[in-house]
Amino acid sequence: xxxxxxxxxxxxxxxxxxxxxxxxxxxxxxxxxxxxxxxxxxxxxxxxxxxxxxxxxxxxxxxxxxxxxxxxxxxxxxxxxxxxxxxxxxxxxxxxxxxxxxxxxxxxxxxxxxxxxxxxxxxxxxxxxxxxxxxxxxxxxxxxxxxxxxxxxxxxxxxxxxxxxxxxxxxxxxxxxxxxxxxxxxxxxxxxxxxxxxxxxxxxxxxxxxxxxxxxxxxxxxxxxxxxxxxxxxxxxxxxxxxxxxxxxxxxxxxxxxxxxxxxxxxxxxxxxxxxxxxxxxxxxxxxxxxxxxxxxxxxxxxxxxxxxxxxxxxxxxxxxxxxxxxxxxxxxxxxxxxxxxxxxxxxxxxxxxxxxxxxxxxxxxxxxxxxxxxxxxxxxxxxxxxxxxxxxxxxxxxxxxxxxxxxxxxxxxxxxxxxxxxxxxxxxxxxxxxxxxxxxxxxxxxxxxxxxxxxxxxxxxxxxxxxxxxxxxxxxx
RNA sequence: GGCCCCGUCGUCUAGCGGUUAGGACGUCGGCCUCUCACGCCGAUAACACGAGUUCGAUUCUCGUCGGGGUCACCA
Numbered sequence: 001x002x003x004x005x006x007x008x009x010x011x012x013x014x015x016x017x018x019x020x021x022x023x024x025x026x027x028x029x030x031x032x033x034x035x036x037x038x039x040x041x042x043x044x045x046x047x048x049x050x051x052x053x054x055x056x057x058x059x060x061x062x063x064x065x066x067x068x069x070x071x072x073x074x075x076x077x078x079x080x081x082x083x084x085x086x087x088x089x090x091x092x093x094x095x096x097x098x099x100x101x102x103x104x105x106x107x108x109x110x111x112x113x114x115x116x117x118x119x120x121x122x123x124x125x126x127x128x129x130x131x132x133x134x135x136x137x138x139x140x141x142x143x144x145x146x147x148x149x150x151x152x153x154x155x156x157x158x159x160x161x162x163x164x165x166x167x168x169x170x171x172x173x174x175x176x177x178x179x180x181x182x183x184x185x186x187x188x189x190x191x192x193x194x195x196x197x198x199x200x201x202x203x204x205x206x207x208x209x210x211x212x213x214x215x216x217x218x219x220x221x222x223x224x225x226x227x228x229x230x231x232x233x234x235x236x237x238x239x240x241x242x243x244x245x246x247x248x249x250x251x252x253x254x255x256x257x258x259x260x261x262x263x264x265x266x267x268x269x270x271x272x273x274x275x276x277x278x279x280x281x282x283x284x285x286x287x288x289x290x291x292x293x294x295x296x297x298x299x300x301x302x303x304x305x306x307x308x309x310x311x312x313x314x315x316x317x318x319x320x321x322x323x324x325x326x327x328x329x330x331x332x333x334x335x336x337x338x339x340x341x342x343x344x345x346x347x348x349x350x351x352x353x354x355x356x357x358x359x360x361x362x363x364x365x366x367x368x369x370x371x372x373x374x375x376x377x378x379x380x381x382x383x384x385x386x387x388x389x390x391x392x393x394x395x396x397x398x399x400x401x402x403x404x405x406x407x408x409x410x411x412x413x414x415x416x417x418x419x420x421x422x423x424x425x426x427x428x429x430x431x432x433x434x435x436x437x438x439x440x441x442x443x444x445x446x447x448x449x450x451x452x453x454x455x456x457x458x459x460x461x462x463x464x465x466x467x468x469x470x471x472x473x474x475x476x477x478x
Numbered sequence: 479g480g481c482c483c484c485g486u487c488g489u490c491u492a493g494c495g496g497u498u499a500g501g502a503c504g505u506c507g508g509c510c511u512c513u514c515a516c517g518c519c520g521a522u523a524a525c526a527c528g529a530g531u532u533c534g535a536u537u538c539u540c541g542u543c544g545g546g547g548u549c550a551c552c553a
Contacts, residue, residue: 010553045552110551117550126479128549147551165483174481174549182551189553212482213548236484237546245547271490274502278491281501300484300491303546307489310503314490320516361515371514421512436512448514 003035004203007061007068008193010042011053014254015060018208018238018246021272025235026206027066028273028294038200039071042193043084044186060255064265065287070200078200083192090187093195093225094148094180102224103180105146106135130176148181150221158216163204163233163296170216178217190214194221197230206233209303210245233296236276237303246306258315262365264325264333267315274314276300284317284324316363322356330355330368337369343376350375353458357450371449375458379470380445387441391475395438399472401428402439403465412461414453421453442471 007023009015030037039061043049058072070076080086097103108131117129136151152175159169180191187195197205197218212234222229240246246253258268270284277300279285279293318324325333331351338346354375355368362368374380382391391399405424409416425432436452443455443464456464 008553012553042553048552106551113551124479128480130480130549168482170482176549179551184551186551188551193553208547209483210547211553214553216482234483239546241489243545274490276490281492283490283502302484302486304491305489307503310490313503360517363515418512432512434512440513446513450514452512 001203003030003033004038004201005030005035005206006038006040006197006200006202007066008040008042008196009057010045010048011050011057012045012048013053013056014256015057016246017253017255017258017272020060020064020066020255020268021238021275022207022235023061023066024064024269024272025233025277025294025299028290029204029206029296030069031291032294035203036069037067038076038078038202039068039081040196040200041072041082041084042189043082044189044192046084046184046186049084056256060259063259064255064269083187083196086192086196087185087187089199090181090192090195091185094187094191097150097180097224098148100224101151103148103150104136104138105141106131106149106177106179107138107142107144107146108134109145131178133177136177145183147179147183149177150180150217150224152177152220158219160215160219160229160232162212163206163231164236164299165209165212165234165301168212168215172216172220175216175220190217190221194218194225198222198225198227202230204231204233206235209234209237233299235299236301238275239303239305241305241307243305258311262337262367262369263311263315264318264365266324267318270318271311271314275304283314284321286324312363319362319365319368320360322359325359327352327355330359334365334368334372337365338372338376341369341373343369343373346372346376350458357454357458361450374444374446374449377445378463379467380443382445382474383441383447386445386447387474390438390441390447391471392438393475395435396472396475398430398435399438399442399468399475402435402442403468403472406456406461406468407465409461412457414451414457417453417456438471438475439468442468 005026007019007026009019027037029035041054041057043054054072061068068074070078071081094103098105113131116132120127120129131149135149153172155172157169157171158175159167162168178190179188181187215232215234219229238246255268266287269287269290273285273290273294274283277294278298285293319330331348334351334355335346351372354372358368358371362371401424402421405420406417409420421435422432425435437447439452440449440455441447443449443452443459449455459467
């Protein structure tokens with residue numbers, strides 16, 4: 001049987017970072033096993049789902065490079081892949097269960113049940129409310145709104161073998177007659193997921209551990225339909241730094257945030273993949289390596305806490321190493337961030353020359369765009385503090401002297417430039433510290449930048465000289 | 479509270495009966511240096527606890543404690 005896995009997001013917001021990890025593991029396993037990765041949109045909750053969210057989720061997945069073999073946009077033999085378009089299928093199956101007395105109509109209203117729940121809580125705060133089975137044996141069929149409930153077994157247990165957690169057994173007595181279909185005819189998660197996973201021939205379901213409790217219910221449904229359940233692989237939770245469930249209020253959770261911060265897809269993926277999985281001590285992997293190395297037996301069971309510092313470091317490592325992000329890719333990644341600063345069409349040659357010096361100090365693409373900025377403005381934006389501190393009247397003659405000096409340098413490379421400056425500095429009885437900072441401010445507008453001679457080499461002779469001249473005039477004026 | 483799951487440095491993790499318990503992030507020192515970084519060197523810091531099993535337990539079993547998840551007409 002060929003491997004088929006799925007990612008089934010509910011489009012009620014953005015793509016959650018925890019779901020990205022589940023998807024990554026799913027994607028990697030499919031790639032390494034020659035399986036099919038199916039994307040199915042679980043939009044059965046009309047109130048929460050939106051088309052914008054669908055768009056956002058698809059965009060983020062594509063940005064991450066986690067492309068699907070079947071699903072929205074690409075189609076497939078099990079279409080449609082939007083659950084909202086599959087209502088007839090769920091209705092049909094639900095009818096079958098009712099006919100076989102494996103499910104029944106329940107006319108209790110939400111209000112009635114809420115009232116019962118509250119009454120019980122009031123009487124005993126620790127009490128466990130379960131649906132009392134009011135309509136379980138009802139035989140009349142009044143013309144009233146109803147939900148469909150599953151007739152759960154009351155004895156025995158439901159077991160399954162998890163790829164990560166091993167054998168998990170849940171007593172059926174812990175199960176209540178859960179709802180399969182609402183009053184409005186829309187199916188609930190457990191019903192829809194079970195039917196679709198079966199119909200779409202999913203063989204392995206990977207998802208967060210918060211779904212472990214749903215698994216017995218789904219298995220019960222498979223049994224009711226007489227189907228073979230798929231295998232399951234639950235992943236440990238990604239908790240916030242505080243050890244609580246990751247949420248909007250509790251840390252950054254959307255892929256978009258990291259994308260906007262200037263992380264690359266592989267930066268994100270490398271952090272996430274090591275969250276719950278490992279391959280010895282290796283920290284950074286290429287996409288190809290991950291596909292080759294990933295396996296379920298190195299997936300941990302313990303939950304983990306999210307660490308922004310570590311994440312940032314992994315993302316930085318990815319940007320810093322030319323072997324991980326090529327010069328051309330770096331340029332392509334950083335351009336949108338330059339555009340955000342108003343630099344729309346940077347000189348490609350200049351950009352390519354500038355990146356090597358910037359990439360080892362810019363932790364994100366946002367930082368990189370900031371660090372690259374001065375190369376593309378004539379004159380560069382001048383930092384006020386830097387001007388006050390270094391472009392002083394006393395520095396003016398030095399800057400003028402440097403301009404004259406460098407004008408005579410014919411080989412515009414770091415070494416000759418440095419040699420020329422050192423000789424000049426000594427001859428003038430100065431130190432590098434005296435002239436380096438004014439020169440830096442003159443060339444970059446800032447007090448921090450890549451090494452001077454590298455900056456000059458990247459800028460080229462004409463630009464360097466004119467910046468020195470311009471700055472010496474400013475310094476003259478105080 | 480019921481049910482389920484988990485437990486190695488602050489964090490992510492290696493370890494799969496015998497190790498000075500390793501790596502990375504962080505933190506703290508130092509080196510390098512024209513600035514900021516990068517880099518390099520060093521330090522800090524963990525097997526939750528208690529019983530077993532065993533010649534020997536971080537590793538296997540049980541208990542305790544601790545943590546988390548889940549108990550909707552959400553997914």
